[in-house]
Amino acid sequence: MTPTDLCFLPATELARRIRARELSAREVLEAHLAQIARVNPQINAIVTLVPERALAAADAADAALARGAAVGPLHGLPIAHKDLEPTRGIRTTFGSRIYRDFVPDENSLLVDRLQGAGAITIGKTNTPEFGAGSQTFNEVFGATRNPYDPTKTCGGSSGGAAAALACGMIPIADGSDFGGSLRNPASFCNVVGFRTAPGRVPVYPAALGWWPLSVAGPMARTVGDVALLLSAIAGPDPRVPISLTEPGARFAAPPPRDFRGVRIAWSRDLGGLPVDPRVTAALDARRATFAALGCTVDDGEPDFAGADEVFKGWRAWSSELRHADLIAAHRDLYKETIRREVEEGARLTGPRLARLERLRTEIYGRVHAFMERHEFLICPVSQAPPFDVEQPYVTAIDGVPLDSYIDWMRSCYFISITGLPAIAVPCGFTPEGLPVGVQIVGRHHQDELGVLQLARAFEEATDCWRVRPPLADA
Numbered sequence: 001m002t003p004t005d006l007c008f009l010p011a012t013e014l015a016r017r018i019r020a021r022e023l024s025a026r027e028v029l030e031a032h033l034a035q036i037a038r039v040n041p042q043i044n045a046i047v048t049l050v051p052e053r054a055l056a057a058a059d060a061a062d063a064a065l066a067r068g069a070a071v072g073p074l075h076g077l078p079i080a081h082k083d084l085e086p087t088r089g090i091r092t093t094f095g096s097r098i099y100r101d102f103v104p105d106e107n108s109l110l111v112d113r114l115q116g117a118g119a120i121t122i123g124k125t126n127t128p129e130f131g132a133g134s135q136t137f138n139e140v141f142g143a144t145r146n147p148y149d150p151t152k153t154c155g156g157s158s159g160g161a162a163a164a165l166a167c168g169m170i171p172i173a174d175g176s177d178f179g180g181s182l183r184n185p186a187s188f189c190n191v192v193g194f195r196t197a198p199g200r201v202p203v204y205p206a207a208l209g210w211w212p213l214s215v216a217g218p219m220a221r222t223v224g225d226v227a228l229l230l231s232a233i234a235g236p237d238p239r240v241p242i243s244l245t246e247p248g249a250r251f252a253a254p255p256p257r258d259f260r261g262v263r264i265a266w267s268r269d270l271g272g273l274p275v276d277p278r279v280t281a282a283l284d285a286r287r288a289t290f291a292a293l294g295c296t297v298d299d300g301e302p303d304f305a306g307a308d309e310v311f312k313g314w315r316a317w318s319s320e321l322r323h324a325d326l327i328a329a330h331r332d333l334y335k336e337t338i339r340r341e342v343e344e345g346a347r348l349t350g351p352r353l354a355r356l357e358r359l360r361t362e363i364y365g366r367v368h369a370f371m372e373r374h375e376f377l378i379c380p381v382s383q384a385p386p387f388d389v390e391q392p393y394v395t396a397i398d399g400v401p402l403d404s405y406i407d408w409m410r411s412c413y414f415i416s417i418t419g420l421p422a423i424a425v426p427c428g429f430t431p432e433g434l435p436v437g438v439q440i441v442g443r444h445h446q447d448e449l450g451v452l453q454l455a456r457a458f459e460e461a462t463d464c465w466r467v468r469p470p471l472a473d474a
Contacts, residue, residue: 003031004473007168011077011225014171018065018076025061025076029054029120032078035472036122036169042150042471045163046080046170047141048091049123054078057120073232073252075118080170082158083124084131085111086205090121095129095138097333098326109204109240110174110216110233117232125160125173130323132338134184134382134409135393136160139335143389147189147469148434152386155188157181161219162189167472171220172229176203178214179311180382180412183424186219187381187437190467192226192455193219194423195416197445201233202240207322209241212419213314221465223425223456227251230452250449257453260294265374267301273410274400276384282428282436283380289461290378293454301377302370306359307414312404313348313356314417320345337405360417367418368444376454377441380411381424385434415441421448425455426464435464 006028009017017023033051040046061076086092086104088111093099107115115121126136126144136159137143144159146152147166154163158175162185165173175182177195186193198212208214218229234248266287269275291297319341327334327342371377384394394408395401402408415422420441427438438458442451459465 003034004168006031007035007171008221008468009171010222011171011220012228015073015075015077015228019071021065025058025120026055028076029058029078029122032122032169035167039167039169039472042145043147043163043167044142044144045125045154045160045167046123047083047126047160050090050121054120054122061118061120072116072118073228074114074172077119077172078122078170079114079119079172079174080123080125080161080164081111081114081121082161082173082175083127084176085174087111087121087124090124092124093140095127095131095140097139098330100140109202109237113233114174119172122170125158125164127160128157129335130338131157131176131178131181132335133157133393133405134180136185145389146386146434147471149386149432150471151389152434153188153389153391155185155382155386158193158219159185162186162191162193165189165191165219165221166469168468172225173219174216174233175219176214176216177416179315179406179416180409182217182219183381183412183422183437183439184409186424188386188435190426190435190465191219191221192223192423192425192465193217194226194230195421196230196234196448197244197421198419199240199242199244200448201230202237202243204237204239206240208318211318212242213318213416223423223452223459224253226423227254227452244445251452254449254452254456257450257457258294259454259457261296262294262376263296263298263374264290264376264378265300265370266297267299267377267379270301270379270411270414271304273383274397275380275411276397278385278430279380279383279436282430283438286427286438286462289458293457293461298374300374301379302367304363304414307363307417308410310356310360310363311413311417313352316341316345317348317353318345364418367420371420371443375443375450379439379441381437381439383408383411385430385436411439415439418444420444421451423451423455425459427462428464429467
């Protein structure tokens with residue numbers, strides 16, 4: 001096995017071999033550090049690297065195994081954390097010039113759980129400024145490029161994580177998702193990103209303890225690896241009021257499932273959204289895969305009327321809450337799209353917020369009724385394939401002009417406001433060779449395990465995840 005081949009072993013297999021002492025944690029880490037040195041200059045996915053610290057942790061991991069110590073499920077696996085996650089003693093910039101040299105004194109809860117499960121922190125992955133937008137670029141580190149075509153974007157906001165995974169620089173990654181930030185870059189980079197139910201992975205510290213729209217979650221190259229990672233980061237925390245009580249261990253290895261007779265809804269455009277024909281073609285080519293798994297496939301989708309207003313309204317409200325004070329002191333260091341959202345949030349009134357919440361409740365009621373008849377909804381992850389890395393966002397799709405910098409992500413953020421679990425899984429490629437993912441949406445608080453099972457069955461039937469970007473093997 002070459003060092004590059006080692007870097008592309010599934011995380012589940014790497015973890016098994018490390019525990020069996022067939023591979024040492026140091027061997028695994030050194031192979032990934034070599035891959036980073038070779039590939040990252042072309043992609044710019046990992047923006048802060050701490051190799052000496054990681055090597056010391058790898059040696060400690062090997063020593064623990066040698067003395068027979070109990071180890072966690074991620075023992076010895078390298079990981080880089082999204083640059084929105086505070087990491088003790090490691091620079092955390094949030095993609096902002098304001099925090100260019102900020103070094104936190106504490107980890108986030110997510111980082112603590114990952115390290116507690118045995119993962120070895122090697123650094124940080126790139127993200128847009130404060131995670132705003134589905135194109136990963138900022139004024140601190142520049143843009144992260146798509147591994148399958150470096151002239152294209154990797155998506156965002158967990159774009160550095162997705163690109164690093166696709167290139168074999170890390171076997172697992174953490175991310176976060178408000179309007180698609182786990183799912184979109186996964187789709188663009190041919191990896192898996194899972195937006196779990198709000199509270200499944202507790203977020204702490206957080207300015208909004210009761211906030212259901214932004215979640216943390218796992219990313220990896222396979223569904224099995226995502227499940228392994230989820231098992232280590234899910235579970236309750238008393239400091240997070242919306243955290244769910246089920247332990248994460250239940251997700252570690254979802255058993256195979258027979259999908260014969262399972263009714264799913266197939267939606268090409270979620271009720272009329274503009275979708276690039278190349279995305280539609282890639283998804284249409286896989287409809288028969290779900291039928292071959294035994295699913296009963298119906299055309300249709302819930303009524304998402306009002307979803308755009310709800311998402312943009314609450315996004316503006318949360319932007320004003322998070323950024324108003326900082327913008328007052330550092331306005332020139334903020335990008336325009338965030339400034340506009342903060343200004344819009346400041347204009348929101350009580351009656352407008354009441355309307356948004358009423359609309360959101362009505363949408364959830366319609367979606368719930370629809371999902372009682374269909375166990376899963378299958379739809380596009382992103383309405384467009386990867387686009388030019390120099391282009392900040394998509395301005396038109398198939399001749400339809402878009403009004404804002406996030407309109408091309410409605411196929412993701414319509415799902416966000418429902419709170420339903422949704423996973424992006426590699427589905428195919430455009431004629432130009434750019435990845436396209438499929439989005440599998442499950443029922444409220446009932447089907448995260450089922451989402452993983454259907455995603456795994458689809459993955460095994462297609463094997464799209466095995467198509468590596470050429471530069472990863474160069």
